[in-house]
Amino acid sequence: MQLPGGLVEDGIRRRDCAFRPISGTLELALAEAGETAGNTPRAVTLALVTALGHLGGEPATPQRVAQLCVADRQFLMRELERHLGHTDGWFQVACRGCAAQFDFHLDYAALPVQEAGAAYPRVQVEVAGHKLAFRLPNGADQEALATLPVAEAQSWLLRQLAYQPIAVDALDAQATAAIEAALEAVSPGVVVQVQANCPECGAENRVDLNPYRALSHSSEALLQEVHQIAAHYHWGEAEILALPRPRRQRYLHLIDRARGMAD
Ligand SMILES: [Zn+2]
Known part of the structure; x- marks a missing residue:
């Protein structure tokens, strides 16, 4: 992944970076960053430190992540949302022309990114x-x-x-x-507002896109999954959280199947 801006260190502009694979450990840390950081910029730094495997070929320390320009941080948070499997979203709009409510669908990959x-x-x-x-x-x-x-x-x-x-x-x-x-x-620029036309009256409406949606996922469902696996296999919390997400999903599926046979 290439940052639209990049980190300039010792006169060199570094744009290359990559996320870690999704595990429960990462999902839980992201949920807790959103819940405990106190303010959004702090939560973004915590989330990106946790999620980035490298930043310009070096570890993504809090100090280096905090040095990224605002648009790079917004870009990374939206890419993180896609990395977590949320590739698109539905937005509910109240039309400013006729007050009708309508739903608006957006594919995040289609949003343009302006380079520095x-x-x-x-x-x-x-x-x-x-x-x-x-x-x-x-x-x-x-x-x-x-x-x-x-x-x-x-x-x-x-x-x-x-x-x-x-x-x-x-x-x-x-x-x-x-x-x-x-x-x-x-x-550099990341789109944080798009236009949606009302299907009733045709009025143009502006829809705000929160680039930090990756911070808004609660840990509730994840902890429920950990609980299910722990109760069935008697593994420790850290072991279960360390599983890559697809493998965790397979164990949950196996537990479901075993239960179905028992019923
Ligand atoms: Zn309308």
Whole structure:
């Protein structure tokens, strides 16, 4: 799998990465990341650290995963959702034209991914005759932002992204907009909103796609499966969780069959 942006380390842009095979251990860690992390950026870092077998040929440490730009993290979380077997989704839309409810189907593989611009991850912007350099926001920025008051967020982020000390308070709205536009132009992009036409009145509706759906799966069904296998074979929890998912499913099937014969 190739990241649309990539991790730039020692001047080298690394885009190659791969997920681990799905096991109960991974599924449980993902469910618990979603349940316990406290905020979404933190949960995304935990989930990707658990799920990635490598990132640019090196271990996916929390520090390196947090350095990935926001779009790369969204891309990986959506690929993770597909890796977990959820390749498409149904969305319920309330039409903004006629208020009719309709269902909208989406195949995640069909969603386009925008690759990073040539200058990635750095941009130069001329502000009041000075050339200023900025980088794209990453997961570490998002994690810190999640704990800051909203009123301080924008100026804090601009200071973080600047390669040189800048007087953020001296920037006018036009300069801020120019910096944001330059970052936007170089950023890779993942679609987080699609258009759905109402079958009743034809109105165009925008449907928000949560790129972090892989965090929303509960551990309930998995623990039920572990319980069934443990009760039947008397294996330990860690052993059962370590089974690749297809093998776990086969044992559940065998237990079902044995039960069917006994009935
Ligand atoms: Zn309508």
